[in-house]
Structures are given as structure tokens and as C-alpha cells.
Amino acid sequence: MKKYIAKRLAIAVIVMLGASLLSFLLLYFAPGNPAHAILTAQLGHDPSLEEVAFFMMKHDLNNPFLVQCSQWLYMITHLNLGTSFRTGEPVLMEFLDRFPATFELAFTSMLIALLIAIPVGILSALKQNSILDHSSRLVALCGVSMPNFWLGLVLIMFFSLKLGWFPCFGYGTASHLVLPAITLGTGLAAPLMRLMRASMLEVLRQDYIRTARSKGLSEHLVMWKHGLKNALIPVITHMGMQTGHLLGGAVIVETIFAWPGVGKFLVDGIYARDYPVIQGFVLVIALFFVLSNLAVDILYTYLDPRIRYDVENKK
């Protein structure tokens, strides 16, 4: 067990190193001169050659590849992701400033998704092949097939422009949170519901359920204690794996609703070619993703005692 965790940690470190390298390469090989793009945006006209040269010198963009690369690795190991070309603030601070907003959105969406997916998934499994089952599966499939950004637009059109119930963009109050959280949450709920249903059906076929029934336990106890507890394991794992996709979805939803989170800032950074922001944000998101997957993996071994990670025997 300890060996397994140590091995997973070692892999995570290698992956994080690779991710930092990749985030550097991505920007290094990107076509177009960032200095030119940034200066055009800042000055409002085409910069002169001297201005471009000065900018490149100031931001160490003239150094050879390996020097730039090691500079980048040195910087990130000292928690320095550079400063944003646009705002002049440290990238890490920009990220941390915006992370609470993204977290608020992601957390509420996840909660909405769970509140829809778990009860519907269980009901659907218990009443397999009923009308309820078929219709909830069809709705879930539609949910998977619907573009998230389109759902957001339709919600804005209906609930804020037609009915005027909720503001269509912005941040601050609870009513600002409703539409973005529903948009992101329904996208998450659909696959979770399908998984919950499949997992519940699978568990109900197991021998230990038959044992529980044959020893005379009430149906209630069988379902909730023996059934649900085991059926939830894959759902929880899936949720953990979803953090990355949650951030990905948040990028689009934040852009639509002008939600001042990490995703919106990243997209604006891409439009403005704010290289340090793109590089830094992508890296921090990747690190966050790796760490959350690691946490899920470790949690999983505690949740499901049947799983034994035998490092010796596993190739």
C-alpha cells in the first residue's frame, strides 16, 4: 500500500516535470512574435523594430532555447510564473485571485450534478426498463449531446432576457451563480447519471446482494446499505477524474457568462497572446489535475478494500 502510493507519487512528479516542459515548448514553438502582438495591443499602432527589440530584450526572449528552457524550469521551481504582459501582475497572483470564483462555480455545478444524477440514476436502475428509466436515459443522452455553450445561451435567452429572473452575466450575488452553475452542472450530470445507473445495476447482480437478501435483510437495508454504498464507488472515482474536464467546461461557461474566473482570464490571455499567462495557467491547471487524480487514486484504495495494489506482482 505504502509502496503503491510512493510509486504513484513518483510518477506524478515525472508527469509534472513533463507538463512544465510541454507548457514551455508550446509557447516556444508558437508561430508569430509575441512582442509584436503585445506591443501592437499596448501602443495601438504597429511597433517599430527598436521597440520590438527592446521588449524582447526586457523579457529575455532573445536567449537561446536551452537557456530559456532552464530559466523557465528555474522560475517555476521558485513558484515564479512570470508577470502578465497585460496587467503587469505576477501570473501566480492572477491565478490565485481568480481561483475562488472558478472554485465557487465548479463546486456548485458539481453539487447540482450530484443532486440530479444520483437519485435519478438509482431510480432508473431500480425500475429498469420502465418509462421512467427510458425517459431519463434519453434525457441524459440529450444532455451529453448538447453543446454546453449552447445550453448557456438558451438559458440566458429564456431566463434572463425573456423572463428577467436572473442576470445574464456578471459575478457577486447568488442569482449571478444560478445560470452558469446550471449550465455546467447539467453537462456533468448526464454522464454521472448513466454511470450511477450502470453501477447500481452491476452491484445488484452481485452475490453479496443475494446473500444479504437470503439472510432475510429488509429490501430497504439491502438497497441502501449493501447496494448504494458499493455502487457509489465508481461514481466518486469518476467525479474525481472529472475535475480536469470541469475546469475545461468552466473555461467556456465562464466566457459566456463573463464570470471572472481562471477560465475567462485564460481565454482573454489567448486572444491577447499574453504568453506568460497562457503558459502559467495551463501549467497550474495541469498540476491541479494531476494532484486531484492522485488523490482520487489513493482515496480509491481506502474506499474499496477489495483493491490491492501489489507493486511486486504487477508489471
Place this chain on the structure above:
Amino acid sequence: MSLYLKLKKDKPAMLGIVIIIFFASIAVFAPYIAPHDPLELNLEERLLSPSVDHPMGTDNLGRDVLSRVLYGTRVSLSMSAAVVTIIMVLGITIGTVAGYFGGVVDDVTMRVVDVLLAFPSIILALVIAGLLGPSLTNVMIALGAIWWVGYSRIVRGSVLSIKEKEFVEAARAMGCSDTYIIRRHILPNVLSPVIVLATLDMGHIILSIAALSFLGLGAQPPIPEWGAMLNEGKPFMESASHLMIFPGLMIMITVLAFNFIGDGLRDALDPRMQEMLIK
């Protein structure tokens, strides 16, 4: 051919196939079906609501939305087919080489795969497409560059098990070259799970292309792409809701059809393959 028979009994899957064939024929015959030129501007007929002449109304430049939606099937279907082809070629080549030759090649590619999997795919695609500059070709490159990862893992896994089989050993004993063994014995056996995975992924790919175009990183105006149409219509959504409804519905129906087929295929497959495809 039992797969085909099982699929034939699966009503949603058959419906999905019918829809895709229907849309594909729209894509092919768009110039003959579309009532108007999708690019023709008519500033006197701006933002008209649906009518007999314009069943889906007109957009802010007076272009016929129905014609643009019909031409949009061309962009979406051909783009996603191209992306899937890139992904399959990359995934199969890299996965086969890694699995068959093993050793250092395998270690290096699998570490690269691990690193790429550390990034949420849509964010990486967004960054690559944004850096390369907004265009459909760059969206294709961006999606192709990140999506092969999962495929190469699955291919590598099945190559690893196939290369231990007796028929491969027999072929090697008979003196067949590596390329011959890969071509005759390995590839035919890894192809079918990859094709199923690709069908399951078609919907995701169409959604990603539309999302990137919606963010302004994909199809550029005046190309009639569904995501880009939604982006162009966004400022007018209060007065002209038809601009928002129809392109979105088209994306949803296409993706739904592919998901029907994908689900049907997955259910029709033997359990061993089902296990391989669960991510």
C-alpha cells in the same frame, strides 16, 4: 457479422445511422437543396423571423439561415471526419510501434502520453488553436495533436496481448519480417476496437470543433459553421432568437445520432472489448 445483426435490432442505433446518412447526403447535395446562397448578403432583409421564403429566418447580414445551416453539415461532418482520421492514423501508428517494439520506444511514448493526459484536453486544444491562429485547419491540428493519446494507449494494450499469441510466433518462426507481421496479423486485430472508439468519440469531436469555433478560434466568418454561427448571432439573441436555436439544434441532433450509434456498437460488442473501451 453478428455485430451487424445485433446492431440492426438496436432501434436507437439504426435511427442514428439513418440521421447521419441523411445529414451526409445534405452535405453532399447542399448546393441543390439550399434555397439561397449561404454567403449572399442582403442588407434589406436583415434579422428577419422565419417565413416561407426563409424558413429559419435571416441573420444580421441578411443571409438565409436555412442555407447556412445546410452548408454547415458539410463543414462539421468533413471536419470531424478529418480529425478522426488524423487521430486514428496517429494513435494506431504510435500505439503499434510502442506496443510491438517495446523497450525504450515504449517507455518514452507512454511517458509522453502520461504528460499529455495531465492536461484537460479542451484547454490544451484551446491553447494550441489559439497560438496557431484562428482557422479551421488549426483546430484540426490542435484536436489531432492531443486526441491520439487515448487511442495509442488502447492500441498499445491490444498489440501487447496480440504479439504473444501463437499465430504471431508462428509467423515469426516462418521468418516473416516485422512489417509483414504488423500489417497482416497485428493491424487487422487492433482495428475494430479503434473504430468503435472513434464512433463513440465523433460526438465529442463535433462538440469540440463547435466550441472552439464559438470561441472564435475555429471557423472564421463567413464560413457557415454551426459554432461560428452561434457566435455571430450572440449579439442579436434578444431580437432574433432564431439565430440561436437552429444551429444549436443541428449540433445536438448530429451529436445525438453519433452517440446512438456509439452506444449501440458498444452494447453489441463482446464484453472483453467493452472492458477495453471503458476509460
